[in-house]
Amino acid sequence: MTDPELAPGGPAVDPRGWALPRTVGVSQLGPFAEPISEHNGQAIAVRPLTDHPGWLAKLYRPDMQPEDAHRIDRLISAPDTLPEADRAALYAGTCWPAARIHEPGNPAVGCVIPMAPDQYRAELRRGKFSERRFVEIDWLAKSDESIRRVGLPGPGFEGRLAACRRLTELAAILEGLGLVYSDWSFSNAFWSPDRRSVYLIDVDGCQPEKMPDLHQPNWADPLTPPGTDADRYTDRYRLGLLIAKCLTGQRDADAFHTVAAASWREQPAAAEVLLDMLLAADRERRPSAAQLDQALNSGPYLRPVPRPTRTALPLLPVPITVPAGTGPAVERPESAFTKAAREQATGTAEKQDSTTDWDAGWIWVLVIAVILIIIIASNH
Amino acid sequence: MSLCLPTYVVIDASSSMKPHETVLNATLSRLHYNLATNPRVSEFARVCVVAFSTDVHVVIPMSDMEQVPSMPEVICGGRTDYGKTFDLLRQCIEQDVSGLRAQHYSVLRPTVFFLTDGGPTDANWRDSFRKLVDRSWPRHPHVIAYGFGGAQRSVLEQVATKALFIADGSDTESALSGAISGLLNTLIASSNTGQMQIATDVKGFEYVQVAQEYVD
Numbered sequence: 380m381t382d383p384e385l386a387p388g389g390p391a392v393d394p395r396g397w398a399l400p401r402t403v404g405v406s407q408l409g410p411f412a413e414p415i416s417e418h419n420g421q422a423i424a425v426r427p428l429t430d431h432p433g434w435l436a437k438l439y440r441p442d443m444q445p446e447d448a449h450r451i452d453r454l455i456s457a458p459d460t461l462p463e464a465d466r467a468a469l470y471a472g473t474c475w476p477a478a479r480i481h482e483p484g485n486p487a488v489g490c491v492i493p494m495a496p497d498q499y500r501a502e503l504r505r506g507k508f509s510e511r512r513f514v515e516i517d518w519l520a521k522s523d524e525s526i527r528r529v530g531l532p533g534p535g536f537e538g539r540l541a542a543c544r545r546l547t548e549l550a551a552i553l554e555g556l557g558l559v560y561s562d563w564s565f566s567n568a569f570w571s572p573d574r575r576s577v578y579l580i581d582v583d584g585c586q587p588e589k590m591p592d593l594h595q596p597n598w599a600d601p602l603t604p605p606g607t608d609a610d611r612y613t614d615r616y617r618l619g620l621l622i623a624k625c626l627t628g629q630r631d632a633d634a635f636h637t638v639a640a641a642s643w644r645e646q647p648a649a650a651e652v653l654l655d656m657l658l659a660a661d662r663e664r665r666p667s668a669a670q671l672d673q674a675l676n677s678g679p680y681l682r683p684v685p686r687p688t689r690t691a692l693p694l695l696p697v698p699i700t701v702p703a704g705t706g707p708a709v710e711r712p713e714s715a716f717t718k719a720a721r722e723q724a725t726g727t728a729e730k731q732d733s734t735t736d737w738d739a740g741w742i743w744v745l746v747i748a749v750i751l752i753i754i755i756a757s758n759h
Numbered sequence: 760m761s762l763c764l765p766t767y768v769v770i771d772a773s774s775s776m777k778p779h780e781t782v783l784n785a786t787l788s789r790l791h792y793n794l795a796t797n798p799r800v801s802e803f804a805r806v807c808v809v810a811f812s813t814d815v816h817v818v819i820p821m822s823d824m825e826q827v828p829s830m831p832e833v834i835c836g837g838r839t840d841y842g843k844t845f846d847l848l849r850q851c852i853e854q855d856v857s858g859l860r861a862q863h864y865s866v867l868r869p870t871v872f873f874l875t876d877g878g879p880t881d882a883n884w885r886d887s888f889r890k891l892v893d894r895s896w897p898r899h900p901h902v903i904a905y906g907f908g909g910a911q912r913s914v915l916e917q918v919a920t921k922a923l924f925i926a927d928g929s930d931t932e933s934a935l936s937g938a939i940s941g942l943l944n945t946l947i948a949s950s951n952t953g954q955m956q957i958a959t960d961v962k963g964f965e966y967v968q969v970a971q972e973y974v975d
Contacts, residue, residue, distance in 0.1 A: 631761045
């Protein structure tokens, strides 16, 4: 991270409207409202600041080190070094910290972060239930059909692309600052289906150059061995994985295969960049977030030669086919408990039974007719 | 390969639950909503719902709950037959784990959430239970039990292999809601870490640590 001129106690120059200095004592913040989350990652609680609407106090576990205070100060000041457009993008698309909170004997009590804008909340409906909540980017890794099923508008490829461009833009800014995020995953970004934008959270955990690898199931970088730190190359793999899933609306191996088979005419280089991010056998040959951002914006992929060697695509799941008219392999008793299932099953069974009865009737008529013919013939 | 936790929600639907049938179904629908609107959790925890009384029935076969349109309605009545339930669970686990492996999932040890408001009415349930949790069977599940109403603590202490929750005197309907919330929180926490993380703070329940946990 570029080390900007620090102004820890200086006046705020935060365009988002943070009114207090960049380092504040707990007592300066006024009362805290009830926590909106607790015991999540490095935070023991995230609590709204009653006197500062739209701002939250993220309170850390007590085991933070004095170095963390310096790191947080550098993070807070880092946007000062950016070009205006990047700074605006970072402030609009992340909960970038505005101030470090301290108290006597503890320089890193927490930090002040903006609340995610309301545009990232939506009513998620399913059946007779409905709840307004933040829409995690997780949803983009589902099909349009699944997204529509909960009452959100289907993004289509254009909506997915727009969200992915925003993500890669933010990732490129972080990488340009020399920061490692490590926590690229479904749960750390919100998505606005209406505005096609994204909002990255937990960015106050970013560290320069490397940091402990934050394990998330299904996001493990195969080339970052367990126990080693995450670095920019780990971030590139996870970003590639996130974009592959969100762009294709698929999870697991399907996303890899869909990217490999993709022919995005307006983004001709995007699939190649993604495949190198995901499959390059040498982790240091993974293309950067900026290269992916360029490719998603219809730019070229200026790939160094020789091309990176790629590992094989992951195996695709074997589709499980259930022959028509048969149930699960385990013999499961017909459910007397399930009204809906029973009604459907009854309807089908009745149809099948009546058809069978009808066929059986014709066979009996035929048999009787044959017997009658034989009897009549033998009497002649 | 993606991680996957085969999850069995096993619900007592015997006659003692009849007065609470509406709440039971509403609670199950709420569980379905919460799973179906959390893709990360529904991807990680593949869920099978089983209801038992005199007989045992698979209400929802092992599924990504996001793909399940709605939760069928459970109708309560009959005795509380534990044995048949454990037999069917073993069959389901055998089949479901094979199915998930065929789809290249890294399958974690299955987890059974066992919710009951009564003691077993069958005498020989222990044989079936032993077969289910037999450590020589590689797919033996963890069992997390929630007991309320007329559930017998001494019995559930034998059934729970991972954690036991005993209602602290709250009514059956509150207990049901608390148990399903606890179950859901366990699945959410587990999906975040990729390993079993039991939510021990369950409203209306006393958490009883299982003294002798089965070795994986």
